[in-house]
Every structure is written in structure tokens, then in C-alpha cells.
Amino acid sequence: MTDQPISFKDMCLRFDVTARTLRYYEYIELLAPIKEGRSRFYGPREIARMKLILRGRRFGFSLEEIRQWLLLYNQKGTREQNLVWVELADRQLKELEKQRAELDGTIADLRALRDSSAANLDD
Template identity: 70%
Template sequence: MPDQIRISFKEMCAKFDVTPRTLRYYEYIELLAPEREGRARFYTAREVARMKLILRGRRFGFSLEEIRQWLLIYGHKGERSQLEAWLGMADRQLLELTRQREALDRTISDLHALRETAVAEMARDEGADAED
């Protein structure tokens, strides 16, 4: 098996900047299945690819259960029902992220307005102090 990657537990943590606890948890909930040699764990290209998908899913805001479904879909590329399920998950998350962005945009706008009010009030106070 030339070019077959096999990295240690410690290397996997460093590669993805995750804690050992996180990596163990992903294994515990069966998102990852490293090879074992005694107490040592080794991660193949398959597990590295799965970890990339897990972290991408987390970045997109998917729950771990949704990521589990995503990984199942990833393992069955090309099956129409799997792709339809993925599209449904993606559409739901896109709606949620859009809602969150709109709420954040409103919050930022409100904070800008409040800041400008404070700046204007300080400028008025400085003008009043200069007149005294």
C-alpha cells in the first residue's frame, strides 16, 4: 500500500488543532474509527477525510447527529436518496445561517446607532463646556 497515510493520535490532534478529548469523543460516538494496535490509535486517509468533513460540518453549524448523517451520505456517493437528504439538510442550515446573519446585521446596526448617539452626546457636552 504505497502512499497510505497512517498518523498517530497525537499527530491527528495537531493536524486538526483539536484536543485529545474531542478526538476520543468523536471515536466514542462512532464518527471516527481509528485502527488500534494495543492502546495506540492510528488514523488512515479515510479517517483524515472524515475528520475534515466533521470539522467542516461543525463550521457550517450542523449538530453531531447531522454530521453523522452527512458522513453516511458521503460514504454512499451518487445515491439519489442520499443526495436528496443532504440537500434537505443543507437547505435547512442555509435558512438558519441566513436568519442568524440577519439578526447579527440588525444587532450591529443597532450598536452602530447607539455608538453614534454617544459620540454626538459627547460632542454636545464638549460644546456646552466650551461655552461655560
């Protein structure tokens, strides 16, 4: 990774997000770009934070949970941040496993109904 800041447009392209999303992340203080006039530039810290934000969203965490977790690094350091991360991850894993079980049940029900309907077509 380069230490050269990247532009607002390049940040959107790199992470495949809209300008609106990037401005919103700044508004809720997830990102703090370098501002030069009306231009915004994102350095290594913001690029790393964006990776964490998107990964957290993919895992199902709310933006507020991600924001609070990122704040811990500056407030209490890496150890406390990691402790909270483990707690959040444990909770989210349980939720995802519950969702998977519900989805598996729904798929089984749909498959059975589909198979029953297909069998009726043969009659």
C-alpha cells in the same frame, strides 16, 4: 495524501483539535481508528471523515446530524447521501441567513446607539 496511517498525536496536530475531542468523536462513532494496543492510528478514510466533520461543524451542523449523514454512505450509497446533504444544506443556509439578518440588525442598533452617545459627548 499519504496512505500511511498517522498517530493520534499527529491527528490532533493536523486538525488542531484536542485529544479529548478526538476521543469523543471516536466514542460517538464518527471516527474508527486502527487500534494497536493502546495506540490509535488514522488512515485516509478517517482523515477524510475528520475533514468532513470539521467542515460540518463550521457550517453549524450538530455532531448527530454529521454522524447520521456519514452513516448514509455505507447504508444507502453516495446518491442518497448527496440528496440528504442538499436538504441539510438548504435548511442550514436558511438558518444562517436568518442569523445574519438578526446580526445586521443588532450591529445597526449598536452603531446608532454608539453614534448617539458620541454626539452627546460633543455637546
